[in-house]
Amino acid sequence: MKRSTLLLLVYILTGWNIQAASREERGLESVTDTIINYFDNLGNSVSTKAESRSYQYIVSIGNDSEKLFNIVSYYADTDSMKSFGYSRDSTASGIGWKYIGEFTTYYPNGRLKSLETFDIHALPIDSSYYYYPTGKLKMLVTQVESGQSPFVGIPMTKPYYLLYLDSIGNYLLKRGNGFIRFDNEDNTYIEGELKDNKREGLWKGWNMGAFYEESYVNDSLVNGKRFRANGEVVSYDFDTKELIATPPIKIEKFVKTIEKTIDVPQHIIEQTKGESISVSFIIDKEGRVGHFKYNEDVHYKIRIEITKAIENLGKWNPGRVQGEPVAISYTMSVRL
Template sequence: MKKIVLSLVLIGLFTTAHAQRQNVYFLKNNGREVKERDSADFIRIIQEPDSGDVNFRLLEYYPDGAKKTIGYTSKVMPVVYEGPYVSYSKEGKKIAALNYKNGHLDGTAYYFFGNGILEKQINYSLSTSLNSSSANQMGPRSWIKESVIYIADSTGIVMVKDGNGHFIKKEYKKDGEVITEEGDYKDGLKSGEWGLKSSAGNYWYKEQFEQGKMLSGESYKDGKNFSYTQMESPPEFMGGQSAFSAYLRRSMKYPTDAISRGIRGKVILSFVVDQNGRVQDIKVDRSVYPSIDQEAMRVIRESPRWSPGIQHGVPVRVKYNIPINFDF
């Protein structure tokens, strides 16, 4: 009986979507589109803009028909979030109430625990000053600055109020290990010493902050010590983006069967750059044509080693997504 009810709920959603000239996508949690509804982690419906509006309405549902996301986007695919955005847990609890501008968080954001208690309140604003610890990069000279207003634990005990207070968080692992992070906020920004340590003793870091900017850090992992001045950095092809583009142009061979059929398009791949800079776990997230997909994977598989991603001074595995365009 539950399967029948579920099917009726989803059929109702999709029937309404088509009547209102909407697009329906079946997606995995990593954003990869799949053809079958039964293979999807969630369903995305994008409605055409109402009269006088320029943004599409975005609705997402869990497989059982429960709402997942309500928001707006200025583009159909890929989405570029605009305006209010609300997300829900599978149990129907609100977990985030955000606002976006040109695909980036903007204004005050609220995040909630699964029990409905407010976890944190953060203000996001566009900044033109580089601040690596309290901002996310938006463009060459623009940064999204984060200012913490409020933080509480899952029982409602307030740790940070009006941007000031001492934050402490403990994460309990299945094997009994406890990860503890703590530090102070002053006027919404990290201040003084911040640290994280494992109860197992195999990993820790300490970082010094002033007005939200990290000045220096030191860490320890599996018997090795690290010193650093940048909290994290992504993996990078040796020589940078221009060298990577040159490598693709030099190495790619357009499949003859795709040329003869006039097939062109953009393959989207995902892969992992491990701690040693090796490329692993290559997957096609968006396919164009079998021989084109295989050629894209071959070029990435044969790529020289990358500079690995770094977090708190330690080389780490990082998942990467890239589009590779085939045209002639």
């Protein structure tokens, strides 16, 4: 499946947020009203089609109040279609493209890889179909309601795995019971047993350059182990599987120190809209901060002062997933 929940989390309650990268970070190229992205085989941005494995066209459609984007991806070597769909504005959500309606993906040989459907809130609905490169059905998933979002009050859904088959058509799972494997485009995967649509027993996978194992009881993680290439084994449990990045001092003091450090003339402050400035930045695997991002209407002197104040406070404790440090983005508000 295309989405992985293992690498990054959106920390809504604490203000943590994974931001869509800026155009400069992604190496985008504009052609009239069309934006072109280029990606390597791991999904990382590259600058030209010649060094890419796939590329993406993004075209704005509709008016400003109901703007949509038609997003079409292609394989670079054959120019055959890789995916097709429509999305809301990624900058509005902060977590990337939010597809609505039908979204389809294709293998390099032109065969259908997946067909998914999303509602106006970009939540998966109805049934989703996944196929092998031969055209045989791989997996059938339907969505069932799981309550309402505590943040926006819209119905939430969760996947119910109806069928999973091997490449020659043998059933490995039926109605939420049996073996299943989730593959991602970056060659990461996780596989194990479902019981009544819940993870049970030992699950195995590969990501971030290492194998790992996780034990589940009734869909709850009991413990996990990562087997690093150097032979080291990293253990974790439910509480330590995913840890957010933390600043070098307590967050309340961190924010107050930044606000006290900023030195901007009053007439520039008066030009700003609102009482606070929103700034996003990335904390890398070593805890260094960078890739600062502000709204376009923020004065450049304010940007310089906030950026300098945050950088001067030093390294963070990096976020971790399954014991491994990961880059994560943080969004905060600074009052002037």
